[in-house]
Amino acid sequence: MPTGTDLPVAQRAVFEGFQHSWLVPLFYVLATVALIIFFYGVYRRVGRYRAGKRATLVRGWPRRIARSLMEVLTSRRIGRRDRYTGVAHAFIFWAFGFLFLGTTTIFLDHDVLGLVAPSLEFWKGAFFLGFSVVMDVSAALFIIGLVMMAVRRAFFSTFRLSYRRVDGKQQDRSAYEREDWWFLGQLLLIGVTGLLLEAFRLIHDHPWFQGYSPVGLAVAKGFEALGMTAPSAGEAHFVTWWVHAFLALTFIAYIPYAKSVHMLASWANAAARDEKAAVVLPTQETGAQTIPLTPIAANLTWKQLLAVDACTKCGRCHEVCPARTSGAPLSPRDLVLDLREFLGGRRGTAAAAQGTLSAAATALRDDGSPLISADVLWSCTTCRACIEVCPVGIEHVPLIVGMRQTLVEEGEMDQNLAQALMNLGRKGNSFGQSERARAKWAEQAGVPIKDARTEHCEYLWFVGDFASYDPRAQRVSQSVARVLHHLGVDFGILFESERNAGNDARRIGEEGLFESLAEKNMKALSQASFDRIFTTDPHSYNTLKNEYPAYGLECEVLHYTQLLQRLAAEGKMQIVAPQDITVTYHDPCYLGRYNRVFDAPRELIRLTGATLLEMPRNREESFCCGAGGGRIFTGDSLYGEKPAESRIREAAGLHGIESFVVACPKDMAMYTDAAKTAGYEQQIAVEDVIFLIERALGIGAKTPEEVNA
Amino acid sequence: MRIAVVMKLVPDVVEELVLSEDGKRLERGDIALKANEFDEQALEQALLLKESSGAELTVIAAETGDVDEMLYTALAKGADRALKLVGDGLQDGIWNAQYAGILVDVIADVGADAVLTGVQANDDLDGQLATWLAAGLGWSFATVVSGVEAAGESLIAKKEFAGGLTANLRLPLPAVLGIQASPEPPRYAPISRVRQIMKTQSLEEREVTAPAGSITVLSLRPPEKTGGAEMIEGDVQAKAARIAEVLAQQGI
Structure with missing residues (x-):
């Protein structure tokens, strides 16, 4: 590898190899559309939380945010009892974080500084080389983490990933499985196309600093061994670039609408989490609430509405719950998912909170039965294992107690009780x-x-x-x-x-x-x-x-x-x-x-x-x-x-x-x-x-x- | 339909029973009183009737102790009115014949066409209240009833007889029923609702005079222990030997 001061400054062009002048603006239009869709989704979610009741959080926001940051950055709560998943999630999380920061860096350098102060552009030279190594290694870890997750999902017989209900109700939950696989698959495609992109570029350019992309270079050598030449790499680069961009932009747009919302909601929920949840139940003054068995947004606090969004369906609560383990109809996971499915529509809106929805939209489910059955609620031992194990800080027990208050109010209980x-x-x-x-x-x-x-x-x-x-x-x-x-x-x-x-x-x-x-x-x-x-x-x-x-x-x-x-x-x-x-x-x-x-x-x-x-x-x-x-x-x-x-x-x-x-x-x-x-x-x-x-x-x-x- | 549920306080036998010095009555100041559990069954049956046929429900109790909580709880469970009968001498307790004597006028004033009360109570020394009431009112009557349904101008009462026989009796209104058991166990009234009712509703009171009692108690005393079970201890051999010995002793 050439060294010395006579080398050109290490850098590369953004939009390299774009032959039509309208392609670059097209990318910006698509990116803007994706961001609009993303922000609209976030706006809708926040609107749902605002439709909920006010709830006073215990003070200590700086400490809460620091705590949730530590939990998220270390994947500590995910890795507890399950090192494999913890490591895989940490790979994906950190790699995604660096890759996201990398893209943001290029945006700042090229689209902001490049327009207002080109002399300040910094994405070159030594910074560029360090950046290159970090991005390259991140892409590799990203792919490894995702493959680990896919292998776990496909080949480990992990009980908690089974969506089978335990309360005897028939429900087709294959959509959940498709969502899980699409989430994994899309991220994996983004990672792989990103790595290919790098490899094709290296084959095409072979810059002197190609060693600063070790994984990409290895892949490039592989393609070259299979006979890929610089011109064909240039063409492949162009196509792959657009596939990668399209996948990445759809992913961003899709974040607030699917499983990926946990990237936002789970973090927020982890910060809002109450360490004394269930230990101290709320009194009337601190927002105690009787929750109907078929609640709408107005019956829950914003925090509870956020919590049902934060669930990643990881099934840890489902696995440890003594009621579920003993054949009772309660699964803390299904309780949260039932609430989420029900509140996902109009029942989770501000209109429901203000009582302007029709009775039909806010009343019972279609078959007239309550959303959460009395048997499910009476199964809970309030042992707090679900809260303890939840990696995103969902507080199941206070929800259950709130609904039990409705049952007590209606006198619907076991005679011994x-x-x-x-x-x-x-x-x-x-x-x-x-x-x-x-x-x-x-x-x-x-x-x-x-x-x-x-x-x-x-x-x-x-x-x-x-x-x-x-x-x-x-x-x-x-x-x-x-x-x-x-x-x-x-x-x-x-x-x-x-x-x-x-x-x-x-x-x-x-x-x-x-x-x-x-x-x-x-x-x-x-x-x-x-x-x-x-x-x-x-x-x-x-x-x-x-x-x-x-x-x-x-x-x-x-x-x-x-x-x-x-x-x-x-x-x-x-x-x-x-x-x-x-x-x-x-x-x-x-x-x-x-x-x-x-x-x-x-x-x-x-x-x-x-x-x-x-x-x-x-x-x-x-x-x-x-x-x-x-x-x-x-x-x-x-x-x-x-x-x-x-x-x-x-x-x-x-x-x-x-x-x-x-x-x-x-x-x-x-x-x-x-x-x-x-x-x-x-x-x-x-x-x-x-x-x-x-x-x-x-x-x-x-x-x-x-x-x- | 207008239903009156008649309730009363009885000695709580979970607590210690204290006899008066002359040994002729319980020392009411020193014993605990509770709602007669069969009256709670009658109340539950009446609430079920109200829910199924839209009756108006009045709960009545004589103040033979602190009946307020019992009456407020009945209101919390869904009774429409609660009537407390007050007067001199009630605090010492009254016989069922006296209670029935008081109630005849009260029930006429309430306008009830069905009276439900518990089949019995642990202090029924002079016969059951339902029987006395039916006699006093001259209404149709069934007791030991374990289920009531409204049927137009009559009630269908389910009554169990010895030998596993069950009969459905049609009673033309007005009627008195002694309730053995409600089809559903007595419902639970949340404390917060009882407290709420105490704040927002008040009990109706009516001054009554008890007629003279018809029986005289000569003496009351706690049951005396007679005999008891023998727990046979030891290993299988020892147990078998002891059983054989007992059988031989008894000449079986």
């Missing part, structure tokens, strides 16, 4: 038992428990329903009391003044009941004297910590595993009887995914001397027991397989597991049942982490067998 709600309303507990019996378990605890209503205590223990009334969970509460007493913790309870905290009631969609329970609890709390709160139940923990501040709760709220972890850190836990057993630990949804408490229970387990083996689905990926969001009251009617049994089988697959350790009273009930019904009762003991600790501290000498007896 109605009974639980009535019990909560009348007695403050879902069991329908006497309020006065709430603290009966304390009589058998074997240690004194202070009455926080009459005596000051450092910790107020919010016990919760299951830990107070369920016989299996009562033993957990008694053990917690003994351990804390042993460790010298100053704690008390509210006795019969405590009510269910309302976490489930709210997620069932009975907002009024939640408010009533919260008000009663706040009244009882305000009359007690304490410094901090801890809970046994992760569900109570979630609402006390995250939702009660809106009702005036100001103190710190801990889960008992966090409290014990602190005591351990202070060196107060003297292990006298190390537990030589092998256990696994199940992360409760409302402790782990909801509140990111993953390590405290694990540290406690290790402290007892037990060996902890992790199940394949652990921490953020923990699999719901099926009890959340009111599902514990509704029975198994909508589910084929119990999620808790599937979970026990997962644990049984680990080698030598003796105990299945939980940190949630509902899990205690769910998994003791599941271990029995799945036939693992003799093999695996289900026990709360507190039992391990109690034994290790030498307080109780119970073995797992005794504990489960």
Whole structure:
């Protein structure tokens, strides 16, 4: 390769080899048309979001944008659990980004500077050479990424890419598959024609800097080996140039109308995403809304309308959903796609928002059934796995809760659930038992428990329903009391003044009941004297910590595993009887995914001397027991397989597991049942982490067998 | 059609029952009261009738305790009117015969041509209310009914008999029905709607005087534990031995 200062400045002409003077203006006309179509599509989309309700975003826009930028630039959320797709998407994303920037650079240099200040043109020389290498490598990565995606789609039997519905409704979804393939195919054609273009140009010109296009040069050599000459390359270049330009321009025009809209909407949605989605449900003041089962744009917030556009149909939520996994009719993906299909037409317009559409256009679907069925909505355990896994930040659970509010309003619910709600309303507990019996378990605890209503205590223990009334969970509460007493913790309870905290009631969609329970609890709390709160139940923990501040709760709220972890850190836990057993630990949804408490229970387990083996689905990926969001009251009617049994089988697959350790009273009930019904009762003991600790501290000498007896 | 649903409060047996010092009645101040669950079935049946045939629905309850929430909940579920009967002596509780005596005039004033109430209650010491009401009003009557449909100037009541027999009875209006079960379980009234109703609607009140009671309670006492089940523990051999022993003892 020639080097030295005598070489001409590296550059190339734009529109090289165009023989007719009208061809260049034609390109500009086509480009303008494409941009008009693009911007019209964006305008229509934005118009739809504007037809939605106002929703106040939590502050922190700079942080949100920075967060979404990092997520998009690193493909982090796409690569989670799926490195292959993450890498392929990163290739496509980065290559597309550089190629787009490259085209924009040429536009700025040639069409802007070239017209107003030709002396400032910079697309030449050293910059040009660097530019050339980057574009060349990007084109190659672009093609590799797209081929990886195509191979995955065609040859991997990836369950989540199947569009088969799970609710039994018949729907032809082949259009989705065609759209997916067209999206991939068009990008691939653009990439390949771009690379060919480069190769043909190199064959035609053979400039001294051809080495700065390594991939293009290799392709060029290939064509030359097949006998391509400079003149024929020039002709091929001209034709390919137009094919490439036409494909690229149609792609740009098409962006806001198809799957490619995710390039805009998903990014926007990732920025608008609420990190506390479902953790804190909106109150009336912050835009709480009852959503009809067949909503129009006016029933949803702009953010929710944006979210349904942002879905790329990647199917991650479909794959992890415990309802879907267990044969229930709910698929979070289908929920979002149903909404998108329905709102895509006139129902998603400003006219619908202002009520100027005819009743026919805004009412039910053609067959008169609601868009989202009650069974779909009642299937949700609110476990938040869908929100956790969604790479674009869609918030399914608040949508489902909004629609459940409509069902509650219409009284359309399982009879057991109605009974639980009535019990909560009348007695403050879902069991329908006497309020006065709430603290009966304390009589058998074997240690004194202070009455926080009459005596000051450092910790107020919010016990919760299951830990107070369920016989299996009562033993957990008694053990917690003994351990804390042993460790010298100053704690008390509210006795019969405590009510269910309302976490489930709210997620069932009975907002009024939640408010009533919260008000009663706040009244009882305000009359007690304490410094901090801890809970046994992760569900109570979630609402006390995250939702009660809106009702005036100001103190710190801990889960008992966090409290014990602190005591351990202070060196107060003297292990006298190390537990030589092998256990696994199940992360409760409302402790782990909801509140990111993953390590405290694990540290406690290790402290007892037990060996902890992790199940394949652990921490953020923990699999719901099926009890959340009111599902514990509704029975198994909508589910084929119990999620808790599937979970026990997962644990049984680990080698030598003796105990299945939980940190949630509902899990205690769910998994003791599941271990029995799945036939693992003799093999695996289900026990709360507190039992391990109690034994290790030498307080109780119970073995797992005794504990489960 | 105008339907009156008669409801009443009964002792909540989930809570502790407290006897008065003389041992002749429950200490109403210390026990919890709740809506009679069969009356809730009657209300649900009446709401279904209203929805299918467009009846006007009045819910009536005597103030033998705090009946407001029960009545507001009935309004939230879809009743058109709620009538609270107030008067001296009601707070101590009344017998069904007394309640029926009060209701005869009230129902005439409401203009009801069908009265639905629960088939029974846990404090029915003097017979069922529906029976007393039918006798007092002199209307056609069916009880232990588990489904009612309107048919012009009459009601078709589904009634179950022993041995799995079911009969559909035609009752000319006016009629009194004792409801065993509604075809649908009682609906749930969201708390927010009950609260809304409490703000926007008020209960109608009517002063009543209870006639003298007809029966006298000599004594009330909690049931005494007699015998019980024996849980047979141990392995299969031990269990079988114990069962054989018990069978032998019983001479079976």
